Amino acid sequence: MEILGSILDICKSNGSSKTRIVYQVNLNFKNAGSYLEWLTKRGYLVKENRNYKTTQAGLELLQNLNDITSLINDDSDKELSDSLP
Numbered sequence: 001m002e003i004l005g006s007i008l009d010i011c012k013s014n015g016s017s018k019t020r021i022v023y024q025v026n027l028n029f030k031n032a033g034s035y036l037e038w039l040t041k042r043g044y045l046v047k048e049n050r051n052y053k054t055t056q057a058g059l060e061l062l063q064n065l066n067d068i069t070s071l072i073n074d075d076s077d078k079e080l081s082d083s084l085p
Helices: 002-011 018-025 029-041 056-083
Strands: 045-048 051-054
Touching: 002 018, 002 029, 002 045, 002 051, 002 056, 018 029, 029 045, 029 051, 051 056
Parallel strands: none
Antiparallel strands: 045 051
């Protein structure tokens, strides 16, 4: 989920090249290609020339991923504070 969110976030403004995604998300080109293909096939990214851009559906997925991450972090913080004396 974290990798998908990172890719969608990097591509949301002006788009991004595969090379930039590889370096910013810390992936190799083969793995990045798999993630990009998965996101593109499902309509979360579009490829325009050599750049990938996040679609409206991708922005919605990114928001959902951020919401889930926030819930998980909130629950973890709550569990930690509940266990403290």
